[in-house]
Structures are given as C-alpha cells and as structure tokens.
Amino acid sequence: MSQIGNAIEKRDNGPASIIEQYKPELATVAASHVKVDTFARLAVGVLRQNPRLMEAAQTNPGSLMNALMTAARLxxxxxTEQFYLRPxxxxxxxxxxxxxxxxxIVELIYNAGAAVSVVxxxxxxxxxxxxxxxxxDDQHPPRWPGAMKQPFHKVDWFGxxxxxxxxYAYAAMQGGAISKVVVLNSSHIARAKAKSDGADTEYSPWRTDEEAMWMKTAARRLGKWVPTSAEKRSAVIERVNAIDLAAAPLSEVDPDEDDGPIEGELVD
Incomplete structure (x- = not known):
C-alpha cells in the first residue's frame, strides 16, 4: 500500500471526511487553476451519487485519494468526462x-498551450x-487535386x-498548422477495446458511454502528435513544424500501436 494509503488507514475512513482531511495535500499537488474546495465538493458529490463507488472508497480509501491526487495534479x-471515478x-x-x-485529454492539450482548437x-x-x-495549410499548394488539410464531416443532427x-481527431496549432489527423475505423476501435480489462462488464464505460470511449481512443492517439503538458510544448511544436504532416498516408498512424489499455475495468 502507498504511504498515503497507510496514513489514511489510521484516520477516519469515511470518504467525505478523508477528502476534507487531505485537502492540504490536494492543494500541494493541484494544478494552478484548480480550486481545491470546489474540487473536493465535486468528489464528495460523485461518491454520494454512486453506492458502488462509495463502497469502494470506504473499503479502500487509499485508492480514492490516489485517484483524486492524479486528477488534481492534471x-x-x-x-466528469474529464476524469472518471469508477469502482x-x-x-x-x-x-x-x-x-x-x-x-x-482535450483539456490537457489546451492547457499545454500549443493548440488553439481541438476536434x-x-x-x-x-x-x-x-x-x-x-x-x-493555406500557404502550401495541395499535392494533388482534392487534397485536404482537415476532414470534411457533415451531420444531420436531427435525423x-x-x-x-x-x-477522428486533430488540432489546429499556434501559427496555423494542422496536426496529424487521426482517423480510426471500427476495427481499430475494437482492437483498442480488446485491450481493456472488463470492457464487457455491466458498468464499463465501453457499455455505458460507448461514444465517449470511441472519442477517447482517437484523442489518446492524437496525444502522440500534440503536447499534453507544458514541458512537451516546445519539442512537439518543433516536431510539427519539421514533419510534412500531409505526406504520409493515413495508414502510417498505426492504430495497433500498443499505448496501453483504454481503461475500463469495473465492478461486475
């Protein structure tokens, strides 16, 4: 068990009380824009709305605080759909x-400061x-007729x-360049889902929020091409400027590259 887990075992193990007690620690690791009081209230509210999550937090309060520390740091x-808490x-x-x-993931890309918009x-x-x-981009002629710098997607929202x-996912970068465009078909998504433990369980987000998990898979692959932290910003901007993003065919965005499971193991 982690040090925070050992410390929690010695305190009141009520989840709301634990979160309150550890607000100073959350404030220490939290990103500068995080208001810890609001953050703590959100966490307590989520626990109270989900009996299974509350049970997991009561059984293993250390895991609750480890998850919250991660969310606060990021x-x-x-x-929320920014950071799920799951039993x-x-x-x-x-x-x-x-x-x-x-x-x-989109929020992390924005916070890094290199992208002005993310789709x-x-x-x-x-x-x-x-x-x-x-x-x-608009300053470079297309390589062949019909070439595009970003996808065209038309939707009948009421049909x-x-x-x-x-x-799919891409970002418009500072300076006007478009990042690598990530496009995944259903087979690519199925392979990502297969890496997720418990993807077929009743409470898995692959079952309760499938569309969001498809978008997460695309956003996660986009994270290979755009910075998701300020530390990576300079290096990735140089990479984007140096690479001919339009020259490589879509197949070079390797949909089977192993970047870990798309998380989703939940309580049966």
Whole structure:
C-alpha cells in the first residue's frame, strides 16, 4: 500500500471526511487553476451519487485519494468526462480507479498551450465524411487535386445517424498548422477495446458511454502528435513544424500501436 494509503488507514475512513482531511495535500499537488474546495465538493458529490463507488472508497480509501491526487495534479474535474471515478475489483477487493476521459485529454492539450482548437468526433453510418490528406495549410499548394488539410464531416443532427463506424481527431496549432489527423475505423476501435480489462462488464464505460470511449481512443492517439503538458510544448511544436504532416498516408498512424489499455475495468 502507498504511504498515503497507510496514513489514511489510521484516520477516519469515511470518504467525505478523508477528502476534507487531505485537502492540504490536494492543494500541494493541484494544478494552478484548480480550486481545491470546489474540487473536493465535486468528489464528495460523485461518491454520494454512486453506492458502488462509495463502497469502494470506504473499503479502500487509499485508492480514492490516489485517484483524486492524479486528477488534481492534471487539473481535471473528478467524476466528469474529464476524469472518471469508477469502482473496480482488484484481487477481489473493491477500490476506486481514476480514468482520464476524452474531455480530459482535450483539456490537457489546451492547457499545454500549443493548440488553439481541438476536434474530436465520432462518425456514424449516415454521416458524410471525406478525408483526402495532402494539403498542409493555406500557404502550401495541395499535392494533388482534392487534397485536404482537415476532414470534411457533415451531420444531420436531427435525423437518424445510424451506428458508430469511426472516430477522428486533430488540432489546429499556434501559427496555423494542422496536426496529424487521426482517423480510426471500427476495427481499430475494437482492437483498442480488446485491450481493456472488463470492457464487457455491466458498468464499463465501453457499455455505458460507448461514444465517449470511441472519442477517447482517437484523442489518446492524437496525444502522440500534440503536447499534453507544458514541458512537451516546445519539442512537439518543433516536431510539427519539421514533419510534412500531409505526406504520409493515413495508414502510417498505426492504430495497433500498443499505448496501453483504454481503461475500463469495473465492478461486475
């Protein structure tokens, strides 16, 4: 058990009380824009709305605080699509798992300061989606007729869009360049889902919020091409400026590259 876990075992193990007691520690690690009082209230509210999560927090308060410390350090709101709090079982014992959601990844990209806008969307069967890479930006001529610098996606928001068929993500960078465009089809998403422990359990986000998990998969791959922390900003801007982002075909965005499981192991 971690040091924070050992310390918590010696204190009142009520989750709300634990969060209150450890607000100074949260404030120490929290990103500069995080208001710790608000952060703590959000966390307590999430626990009270989910009996299974409350049980996991009571059983293993150390795991709760470890998850909250991570959320605070990243500057993400707990219990939202930025940072999920989920009850899981590890070796038969309930605990709290923190999961960065797709909105959290987007928030990290914005916070790094190199991107001025981030697009992460799913594509459904009846949408119109066109993507022919080959144009870098407005100052560079396209490599061939019809070449595009970013996808065209038309949606009938009030019609029947049909089942999910893909997801994509890209960012507009400082200076006007467009990042690598990540496009994933249903097979790519299925392979990512297969890496997730417990993806088919009742409370898995792959079942309760499938669209968000498709977007998370695309956003996570986008994180390879744009900075998600201030420390990475300079290096990634240099990389974006140096690489001909339009020259490589889409297949070079390796959808099977192992960047770890897309988290989602939940209590049965």
């Amino acid at each position: 500057g993400l709101e707990p219990g 899981i079982k590890r070796k038969g014992r309930p605990e709290v798992q923190g999961i960065v959601g797709y909105q959290g 992460v969307e799913v594509v459904r069967q009846n949408d119109t989606f066109l993507w022919t890479p080959g144009a870098l 029947e869009r049909g089942p999910l068929v893909g997801a």
